[in-house]
Amino acid sequence: MKICCFTGHRAIAASKRLALVAQLDRTLSLLLAEGFTIFRCGGARGFDTLAALRVLHLKKSHPEITLSLILPCPDQANAWQEGERLIWQDILNKADEVRFITERYTPDCMHLRNRALVDGADTCVAYLTHNRGGTLYTCSYALKQGVRLINLADGLT
Numbered sequence: 001m002k003i004c005c006f007t008g009h010r011a012i013a014a015s016k017r018l019a020l021v022a023q024l025d026r027t028l029s030l031l032l033a034e035g036f037t038i039f040r041c042g043g044a045r046g047f048d049t050l051a052a053l054r055v056l057h058l059k060k061s062h063p064e065i066t067l068s069l070i071l072p073c074p075d076q077a078n079a080w081q082e083g084e085r086l087i088w089q090d091i092l093n094k095a096d097e098v099r100f101i102t103e104r105y106t107p108d109c110m111h112l113r114n115r116a117l118v119d120g121a122d123t124c125v126a127y128l129t130h131n132r133g134g135t136l137y138t139c140s141y142a143l144k145q146g147v148r149l150i151n152l153a154d155g156l157t
Helices: 014-033 047-059 082-094 109-118 133-144
Strands: 002-008 036-041 066-071 097-100 123-127 148-151
Touching: 002 047, 002 109, 002 133, 014 036, 014 047, 014 123, 036 047, 047 066, 047 082, 047 123, 066 082, 066 109, 109 133, 123 133, 133 148
Parallel strands: 002 036, 002 123, 036 066, 066 097, 123 148
Antiparallel strands: none
């Protein structure tokens, strides 16, 4: 079983969104051809949500793949707007696996979630446009662990 994890920024410029979806779909097709069957997402807004939705869409024609959510805590989406919370809950309901790192929010639950996403993965698909924050940390951690990194931002104009 080959495992792919996703990491990316919460904010995606509207002008980049359609191109990012197309780039993500192409990358998922290539990963399927390489034998990837497990796709891990961290449940954050932005790129994590986009990646989870694209994997769920792909499951319709490839039922052999699984969406595994590794989430920092059950109350991750409590402060989000209602529409975002509804999408988050829908993704949880459709995921093949949901794992919470901690029982409630802690100062390090996001950091622990990011490491858990990468640990054991073969490839990390990222949307990294600026060198700061959790996405940068997760990408750096993936490279240190010998995980192949595919940054979709590199292919966007």
